Amino acid sequence: MYPEHVANSRPVTAVEVHQPAPLAPAVMAPAPLVPVQPGSVPTVASVVLPDGRVVTGYAINPVQPEPVAAKPAVSRTAVNIALGGVGFGAVCGGLLLLTTFIAALTALITQLITLAAVIFGGWIAVQIFSASDSKGGTTVNIRKAVIKRNHFHS
Incomplete structure (x- = not known):
């Protein structure tokens, strides 16, 4: 198709x-000299461009970014969690020893109470079932007593 046959063609x-x-390179007139104190003379740098022109100006020190503190290889949070786990493990071991100690102490006290009950009970049994000729207490001779009408008279 040719452009003249298209309806909306340009x-x-x-x-x-x-x-x-x-x-063209501009011709620069030399700048007038201004007297400057010897201690405050800024550094002047000249650069020769590839086409032969010389550019002269004050050297500007690039702005140095502030040093970033070196990040540790492991984050502080991870170290704190690990130390907490170690501390928890140490506490659990101590609690296990503490519960073992309490159980052993309870068993010892139970055995001491049982031993005291056996010894005290044995002493009471000896006192009750011992011979009546013991030197302690009051002896009553009941052969002289008279029994009248179901009453006991001494």
Whole structure:
């Protein structure tokens, strides 16, 4: 199809191409000299460009970023969690020993109470079932007693 047959076509025009022209180097007049104190003279640097021009100016020190504190290889949170786990493990071991000690102490007290009950009970049994000729207490001779009408008279 040709452009003249298309309904909404634009007419074809020639395209102009512009090439940039290089600029002529500017001739700079020397700057007037200003008296400056010897201690405050800034550093002046000159740079020669590839086309032969010389650019002169004050040297500007680049702004140095503040040093960033080196991050540790392991985060502090991870170290704290690990230390907490170690401490918890140590406490659990101590609690296990504490509960073992309490159980052993309870068994010892139970055995001492049982031993005291056996010894005290044995002493009471000896007191009850011993011979009646013991030197302690009151002896009553009941052979002289008279029994009248189901009453006991001594």
